[in-house]
Amino acid sequence: MNRSRRAALSAAIAVLAVTLGVTALTEPAYSAEPPSNGHGASTDKKGGTDGTGIYAAARIQYSGAVTKDGSTGNVTSSDVNWTPPPCWYAPYLGAKDFKKKMSEQIETAKNTPGMGGTAGAAIGEMQRHYEDEYGWTDTPGYKDYNVEKDGKGMFWAGVENPDEPDVLKRGSCNDLPFWVDNGKTPPPQYEEAVTPEILAALAYQRMQLPDTKVTLAPEATTKVNLPTWAWLDKAVFDEVQATAAINVPGFNIQATTTAKPVSLKLEPGTEDAETYPASGECAINADGSIGAPYAKGKADETPPCGLKYLRSSGNGTFKLRATITWEISWTGTGGAGGDLPNGTFGTTQDITVQEIQAVNR
Incomplete structure (x- = not known):
């Protein structure tokens, strides 16, 4: 035939x-x-x-x-042309x-x-x-x-x-x-016969990354022209893994897809704002954290990761979006492994920005 x-x-x-x-x-x-x-x-x-x-x-x-x-999970591939099998x-x-x-x-x-x-x-x-x-x-x-x-x-x-x-x-x-x-x-x-690489892509497709709620100081409510510090502790910000496997008589394969956080991007929700650094991209620190916590005595310092609003949010709020970029790799049966496109996932937080009240004497 x-x-x-x-x-x-x-x-x-x-x-x-x-x-x-x-x-x-x-x-x-x-x-x-x-x-x-x-x-x-x-x-x-x-x-x-x-x-x-x-x-x-x-x-x-x-x-x-x-x-x-x-x-489908909450990961967005950085490669718009990548699709799972x-x-x-x-x-x-x-x-x-x-x-x-x-x-x-x-x-x-x-x-x-x-x-x-x-x-x-x-x-x-x-x-x-x-x-x-x-x-x-x-x-x-x-x-x-x-x-x-x-x-x-x-x-x-x-x-x-x-x-x-x-x-x-x-x-x-x-x-x-x-x-x-x-x-x-x-x-x-x-x-198209199933392979560890195919399983890795399917695990990627169903991966659920943690919410990206950054810690802010001041928290939720800040002032115009006041630097707001932003950070993520390593304890709540770690790599995640998803595994896909087929186990039947005579055929057993699996693949584990690992997502490792590499950077945080801040988008203030308004053009009337500045970010630190200027790009809005906060790199991961050597200890796995991002940014630095605010501490007493740092009021006059520029935060390594944060933002500053230049006008009030009025009676509403600004939608601060924090997006994590994750570096994604996989390993599978027989020593197979490789890289998959970076993934992103972000969440929004409501930020109230108030005018600083001045007192005339």
Whole structure:
């Protein structure tokens, strides 16, 4: 069978999934426990599919500083062109379970009104592929769904990333489920087969960074032309980690994504203000803190990190935004590792700025 014929067969599987109403859905489960650094939600989350349909796969377990509901986290990538994987191939079912699932769906499809013509022929070819060794050069067919190798490997299938907004990209892993022996890697043509790097990107996507509420002096209410000191202590401002893993018989991989804070940016919420330093970017100190706490006797000093408002906020407030830039890296199974784009996350605080009252004598 040539590649175009194979593509047509894969397309028929998509028709089968739509006809039977089976799609790759996210069905997370949670077991929360506090992370060691006190940030984010440490959960044992299982994201993936609900086990219905041929495009289901082994669930990914998430833990560490990740969202509680399996949704996208609060990290914004500094690289606007970076996106997490829209789909991937992952372990799905053993041979006997795959045979039972596929046989049921094929029979249902054959008995579904309107499933004739090209789609019906393609479904027949798919049945031959798994039952009668009907295949092609780079992927030979299977005899009786490979049941003689049950327990010695698994069929892999495409998994859609439910958080990918582009449906076409999400469904691009549409090849037929294929067999992988325990301890082996998928054939090279399946470039989207799950890897530690893919898991690292998925952990990045679900990472939950701590709120960035800086300590201010004066706090909440300040005066016009009065320098306001800003700082973050290391004790409440530390690196966070998120882990994604797949653990099934014969296949176990994981990746841990680590976010390390590197700088703080202050945006006063009005153009009538100055920042210290002038760029508004406060670098991290050697001890992991940012800025310096205000202490008695420093009133005439310029804060290393802070701001000064040049006019009153009147009857309202200014929205001070504090944004942390996080340096993000990952490590994974087999010594793999690398860098991911820096991430940012910011929060706003209401600041009241009052006029300094003068007394005339």
